Amino acid sequence: MAFSDAIIAIVITLLVLDLRPPETEQGELLSGLLNEWPTYLAYAASYLYLAVIWMNHKAAFTRIKEMDVGLQWANLGILATLALVPWPTAVIAETARTGDPTDEKVAVGLYAIVGALLCLSWLVFFSYLAKHPELTKDEIEDSYFARERPRALIGVVLYLAAGAAGVLVHPLIGSVVFLLVPAYYAFTSHGHDQQPAILHRRTPSDSTNSAR
Amino acid sequence: MAFSDAIIAIVITLLVLDLRPPETEQGELLSGLLNEWPTYLAYAASYLYLAVIWMNHKAAFTRIKEMDVGLQWANLGILATLALVPWPTAVIAETARTGDPTDEKVAVGLYAIVGALLCLSWLVFFSYLAKHPELTKDEIEDSYFARERPRALIGVVLYLAAGAAGVLVHPLIGSVVFLLVPAYYAFTSHGHDQQPAILHRRTPSDSTNSAR
Amino acid sequence: MAFSDAIIAIVITLLVLDLRPPETEQGELLSGLLNEWPTYLAYAASYLYLAVIWMNHKAAFTRIKEMDVGLQWANLGILATLALVPWPTAVIAETARTGDPTDEKVAVGLYAIVGALLCLSWLVFFSYLAKHPELTKDEIEDSYFARERPRALIGVVLYLAAGAAGVLVHPLIGSVVFLLVPAYYAFTSHGHDQQPAILHRRTPSDSTNSAR
Amino acid sequence: MAFSDAIIAIVITLLVLDLRPPETEQGELLSGLLNEWPTYLAYAASYLYLAVIWMNHKAAFTRIKEMDVGLQWANLGILATLALVPWPTAVIAETARTGDPTDEKVAVGLYAIVGALLCLSWLVFFSYLAKHPELTKDEIEDSYFARERPRALIGVVLYLAAGAAGVLVHPLIGSVVFLLVPAYYAFTSHGHDQQPAILHRRTPSDSTNSAR
Numbered sequence: 001m002a003f004s005d006a007i008i009a010i011v012i013t014l015l016v017l018d019l020r021p022p023e024t025e026q027g028e029l030l031s032g033l034l035n036e037w038p039t040y041l042a043y044a045a046s047y048l049y050l051a052v053i054w055m056n057h058k059a060a061f062t063r064i065k066e067m068d069v070g071l072q073w074a075n076l077g078i079l080a081t082l083a084l085v086p087w088p089t090a091v092i093a094e095t096a097r098t099g100d101p102t103d104e105k106v107a108v109g110l111y112a113i114v115g116a117l118l119c120l121s122w123l124v125f126f127s128y129l130a131k132h133p134e135l136t137k138d139e140i141e142d143s144y145f146a147r148e149r150p151r152a153l154i155g156v157v158l159y160l161a162a163g164a165a166g167v168l169v170h171p172l173i174g175s176v177v178f179l180l181v182p183a184y185y186a187f188t189s190h191g192h193d194q195q196p197a198i199l200h201r202r203t204p205s206d207s208t209n210s211a212r
Numbered sequence: 213m214a215f216s217d218a219i220i221a222i223v224i225t226l227l228v229l230d231l232r233p234p235e236t237e238q239g240e241l242l243s244g245l246l247n248e249w250p251t252y253l254a255y256a257a258s259y260l261y262l263a264v265i266w267m268n269h270k271a272a273f274t275r276i277k278e279m280d281v282g283l284q285w286a287n288l289g290i291l292a293t294l295a296l297v298p299w300p301t302a303v304i305a306e307t308a309r310t311g312d313p314t315d316e317k318v319a320v321g322l323y324a325i326v327g328a329l330l331c332l333s334w335l336v337f338f339s340y341l342a343k344h345p346e347l348t349k350d351e352i353e354d355s356y357f358a359r360e361r362p363r364a365l366i367g368v369v370l371y372l373a374a375g376a377a378g379v380l381v382h383p384l385i386g387s388v389v390f391l392l393v394p395a396y397y398a399f400t401s402h403g404h405d406q407q408p409a410i411l412h413r414r415t416p417s418d419s420t421n422s423a424r
Numbered sequence: 425m426a427f428s429d430a431i432i433a434i435v436i437t438l439l440v441l442d443l444r445p446p447e448t449e450q451g452e453l454l455s456g457l458l459n460e461w462p463t464y465l466a467y468a469a470s471y472l473y474l475a476v477i478w479m480n481h482k483a484a485f486t487r488i489k490e491m492d493v494g495l496q497w498a499n500l501g502i503l504a505t506l507a508l509v510p511w512p513t514a515v516i517a518e519t520a521r522t523g524d525p526t527d528e529k530v531a532v533g534l535y536a537i538v539g540a541l542l543c544l545s546w547l548v549f550f551s552y553l554a555k556h557p558e559l560t561k562d563e564i565e566d567s568y569f570a571r572e573r574p575r576a577l578i579g580v581v582l583y584l585a586a587g588a589a590g591v592l593v594h595p596l597i598g599s600v601v602f603l604l605v606p607a608y609y610a611f612t613s614h615g616h617d618q619q620p621a622i623l624h625r626r627t628p629s630d631s632t633n634s635a636r
Numbered sequence: 637m638a639f640s641d642a643i644i645a646i647v648i649t650l651l652v653l654d655l656r657p658p659e660t661e662q663g664e665l666l667s668g669l670l671n672e673w674p675t676y677l678a679y680a681a682s683y684l685y686l687a688v689i690w691m692n693h694k695a696a697f698t699r700i701k702e703m704d705v706g707l708q709w710a711n712l713g714i715l716a717t718l719a720l721v722p723w724p725t726a727v728i729a730e731t732a733r734t735g736d737p738t739d740e741k742v743a744v745g746l747y748a749i750v751g752a753l754l755c756l757s758w759l760v761f762f763s764y765l766a767k768h769p770e771l772t773k774d775e776i777e778d779s780y781f782a783r784e785r786p787r788a789l790i791g792v793v794l795y796l797a798a799g800a801a802g803v804l805v806h807p808l809i810g811s812v813v814f815l816l817v818p819a820y821y822a823f824t825s826h827g828h829d830q831q832p833a834i835l836h837r838r839t840p841s842d843s844t845n846s847a848r
Contacts, residue, residue, distance in 0.1 A: 214638055217642060218642050221642035221643045222646060225647055225650065233727045236739075239739060241743065242739075242742045245727075259716050263716075
């Protein structure tokens with residue numbers, strides 16, 4: 001978890017690197033800052049998305065007892081695709097600035113592909129855990145991770161559909177769905193407070209961990 | 213805490229990325245370095261501010277027993293706004309270099325907004341803990357986090373007032389207040405040494421943690 | 425391990441910094457994105473390589489009981505050379521874009537040198553552990569790390585041979601071998617699941633650690 | 637320690653960001669790479685220096701039982717100055733490329749100031765611990781950190797003298813001393829293997845920590 005935490009923390013703070021003093025003529029700073037609004041929106045949206053992913057990641061790992069090599073690769077797949085998120089986000093912000101309709105459709109298509117890949121990596125992760133109940137904690141029902149799979153599958157379908165609608169109809173349709181998917185994952189997340197209370201108080205070191 | 217620590221550590225070191233060899237003619241390095249003084253001042257001020265935030269963050273978390281989803285979102289709010297700090301800092305340093313009075317007022321206004329948002333995120337965090345005493349350690353009085361709320365509220369008011377004074381009267385007034393607010397939080401921080409001694413020696417793993 | 429984990433996590437996410445919105449004329453985003461394919465390939469290859477290194481690193485450290493100063497320097501040698509990997513990767517991606525045959529050979533040679541240095545640092549690391557059995561956990565056979573040495577030595581030889589073939593014959597030969605070496609290390613990695621089960625369940629804190 | 641480890645890990649990997657594909661004409665990659673040698677030397681020197689600092693930092697913290705607010709500020713002082721190291725390193729590498737003698741003297745002077753500040757922050761850190769023996773582990777002699785102070789003081793003097801000699805006589809004198817000081821700290825470091833063995837085996841969680 002330390003490795004995963006570090007990667008998500010780095011990706012989430014790399015977003016801020018896009019916030020720079022705008023290059024403007026003297027006295028034009030205010031309009032320069034206001035013109036950067038697509039970057040602010042992109043920062044907010046990507047931060048929220050990565051925060052949601054982190055909480056889902058943490059919620060999954062509080063139920064995992066042991067990692068084998070297969071699960072580590074599945075986890076590395078999630079980390080690889082979530083590290084991509086700032087890239088299509090920056091591309092969308094860039095096209096929002098220039099406003100070319102063809103480029104906007106391409107950007108929405110790119111974001112949809114990365115979003116679908118991310119959900120696909122979660123599908124692989126959940127499927128692996130569903131097939132290896134020996135890796136989950138004893139208190140967790142064997143069907144728990146099997147029941148998580150549809151949540152990931154819905155994401156793959158939604159991103160691909162939003163990308164298709166964005167490219168074929170209007171980029172705005174895609175963008176709206178991109179903001180709704182993280183919200184969906186936020187509200188359906190199985191938080192720490194919903195896990196069996198027994199997990200929290202077994203040992204002194206466990207109660208310390210839960211407060212981290 | 214590992215995730216929060218990593219984010220604060222990354223943000224604090226990203227500040228250094230602004231320290232670059234100046235682009236000067238041959239033989240002009242000394243004056244080039246000296247002209248960069250606003251960046252050095254900005255580095256020092258932001259480092260101190262983020263260090264103060266980290267110590268307050270740590271002081272709060274030594275009193276927290278358990279995190280639920282609501283507290284995690286409140287914490288993510290703090291992390292999102294503190295990650296913004298290097299951005300208005302760079303904007304102020306940039307305007308100090310060019311010296312345009314209109315731009316300086318805009319930069320001070322921007323810094324005030326980010327500063328107020330940061331204090332607001334602490335207000336939300338403290339309020340959430342005040343309403344959920346079951347999340348704090350048993351040794352901590354139930355009113356502890358309720359009594360922290362005015363500290364955060366004072367920050368919101370001070371930043372907005374400093375921003376207004378900086379925009380309407382003179383940017384320097386704003387900048388001076390921006391340096392005083394972190395000092396206020398540094399001196400009113402409830403450090404680790406003020407927490408009940410019982411927290412430090414309960415278990416071997418606890419005493420190890422306190423030395424981290 | 426926290427320090428090593430943080431460094432590998434940072435290096436692996438720094439790779440993403442190369443993924444930027446391409447600078448294209450309006451309406452040319454799609455072709456701009458498609459022309460970036462060497463960067464995507466380089467991202468994928470380097471991510472996989474660093475992931476394989478991380479897993480081998482973790483597999484080694486689950487067998488280490490204690491670190492002395494010599495082992496810390498050997499570990500710092502691995503970290504220093506793996507942190508170099510993004511650099512020759514970017515050079516290869518750059519030459520793939522421009523397509524100059526002389527430059528491609530130089531890039532392949534550079535990658536081969538860094539790859540050989542990385543394997544050499546593992547050879548030093550394994551040799552040190554083979555000579556200091558008191559640093560490994562009691563359950564691990566004394567010959568374990570001595571038997572790991574040939575794996576590192578093969579890497580040194582393969583990288584140097586691939587570099588020579590790439591420079592003297594054709595760069596493509598080098599590139600193919602560069603992709604095969606990480607695969608070799610992935611398949612010969614001694615994962616966590618192959619270590620004696622006794623390691624996993626000794627103490628509550630150990631079972632927590634294994635799930636991290 | 638997690639926070640300090642993360643900062644040192646980030647600073648050490650930020651060094652690699654200076655290693656970029658050189659901007660050369662087609663077919664000129666080899667000479668472009670060879671011309672970058674000051675950057676490679678700077679990377680190696682700074683990496684070694686930061687590695688030595690990290691080992692000294694770790695050696696100090698294995699002897700600390702508890703942190704109070706004063707010790708945290710002393711530690712933040714070390715972290716602030718070590719985070720500066722990549723900056724004068726890049727300035728020296730830059731002047732080595734252009735070769736202007738005046739600039740080289742300025743760069744050596746800058747490096748000397750940062751180096752002296754870093755040793756000064758260690759002096760403050762050791763002095764604070766010498767005055768607060770209640771913060772060190774019970775097994776550590778009370779005079780331990782008092783005896784560390786001269787090591788830091790020697791560094792302050794050496795850096796200032798090397799800087800003066802570099803500015804007044806020849807930059808090369810300064811550079812040679814800059815490489816020797818980290819070597820001095822490496823050889824006088826009190827490693828983990830020299831601490832009382834009792835520290836290593838007290839509790840299951842302690843023995844786990846020692847292998848991290």
